[in-house]
Amino acid sequence: MIEIKPVSDFNLYHTLSCGQAFRWYEDDGWFYGVVNNKLLKICQEDDTLLVESSDESDPIQLQQYLWHYFDLGRDLSRILDSINKDQYMNVSIEVCRGMRIMNQDLWECLGSFILSQNNNVLRIKQMIRKISEEFGNPISLDERTDYTFPAPEMITNGSVDQLFQCGLGYRASYLFNAAAVVAEKQLDLVWLKSQSYLVAKQELMSLRGIGDKVAACVSLFSLGHGEALPIDVWVRRIAERLYLKRKASKRQILEFFHDYFGEYIGYAQQYLFHYARTVGFKELLDH
DNA sequence: TTCCAGGAGAGAG
DNA sequence: CTCTCTCATGGA
Numbered sequence: 001m002i003e004i005k006p007v008s009d010f011n012l013y014h015t016l017s018c019g020q021a022f023r024w025y026e027d028d029g030w031f032y033g034v035v036n037n038k039l040l041k042i043c044q045e046d047d048t049l050l051v052e053s054s055d056e057s058d059p060i061q062l063q064q065y066l067w068h069y070f071d072l073g074r075d076l077s078r079i080l081d082s083i084n085k086d087q088y089m090n091v092s093i094e095v096c097r098g099m100r101i102m103n104q105d106l107w108e109c110l111g112s113f114i115l116s117q118n119n120n121v122l123r124i125k126q127m128i129r130k131i132s133e134e135f136g137n138p139i140s141l142d143e144r145t146d147y148t149f150p151a152p153e154m155i156t157n158g159s160v161d162q163l164f165q166c167g168l169g170y171r172a173s174y175l176f177n178a179a180a181v182v183a184e185k186q187l188d189l190v191w192l193k194s195q196s197y198l199v200a201k202q203e204l205m206s207l208r209g210i211g212d213k214v215a216a217c218v219s220l221f222s223l224g225h226g227e228a229l230p231i232d233v234w235v236r237r238i239a240e241r242l243y244l245k246r247k248a249s250k251r252q253i254l255e256f257f258h259d260y261f262g263e264y265i266g267y268a269q270q271y272l273f274h275y276a277r278t279v280g281f282k283e284l285l286d287h
Numbered sequence: 288t289t290c291c292a293g294g295a296g297a298g299a300g
Numbered sequence: 301c302t303c304t305c306t307c308a309t310g311g312a
Contacts, residue, residue, distance in 0.1 A: 019293060113293075120292035123310065169308030174295090211295045232293040249302080273293075 005048040009076040011098025012044040018274040039141040092275035109222035130166040155179035174209025197225040
């Protein structure tokens with residue numbers, strides 16, 4: 001057992017349940033997930049994270065990894081103060097306080113959000129679990145076994161049809177193509193991490209199956225670009241029905257978020273998104 | 288049974 | 301530039 005403390009302004013439940021990461025499962029008060037090729041179980045007691053890992057040979061490294069993974073060094077209260085402009089945001093922050101935007105593994109995040117298009121969170125998680133079982137490596141902790149998210153080469157060693165059999169639908173070829181491009185380093189993910197949001201987004205969108213929204217998700221959830229704004233059906237609904245009171249283009253929604261919420265629109269978006277999906281704004285129902 | 292989901296691509300206008 | 305249609309899948 002490894003402890004990480006003190007963690008302030010952090011809520012493990014909201015952070016892992018808000019739709020940014022797809023590999024965590026809650027059971028009996030613990031969250032189980034595969035990260036960094038390890039199977040972890042984590043729970044939070046006040047300002048302490050209790051962590052068990054399938055590999056505890058280097059606890060310091062694990063502590064540092066998770067500190068960065070959950071972005072625990074960031075001053076969250078300052079961000080929340082800056083975006084807390086109205087009652088919608090205020091109630092979202094009140095309910096979801098401590099939810100942080102994570103720094104996820106780039107390839108896993110990229111591959112996962114390719115599968116997210118025209119899809120729902122439950123099935124995205126199912127598809128990722130399926131391809132991990134099919135292509136990944138097994139890891140065990142206690143009586144549990146889970147599987148690593150397959151590296152690009154592990155996918156290209158298989159076939160598109162093998163991906164299709166995992167129930168990915170038309171997304172199978174997108175993921176296979178992305179795996180090939182990354183494996184052959186036509187897109188260098190290490191280089192990508194050092195690039196600006198604009199460059200990163202442009203490079204991501206050069207892959208088939210990655211458009212504006214998925215590129216924004218990868219930039220926000222994995223590359224630390226807090227100015228990224230993923231506009232999905234929920235964010236569109238929120239912008240059009242709660243704020244603008246009219247139909248709006250993606251360009252207009254982006255402009256509104258930027259002008260209204262300022263620098264941290266990624267955080268603004270995530271708090272409204274998570275609150276709308278779990279609790280729900282009653283104004284969103286009247287249509 | 289039809290509708291919907293953290294959309295993207297292709298084509299038309 | 302903005303619409304519109306299509307693309308698999310499964311849970312509601």
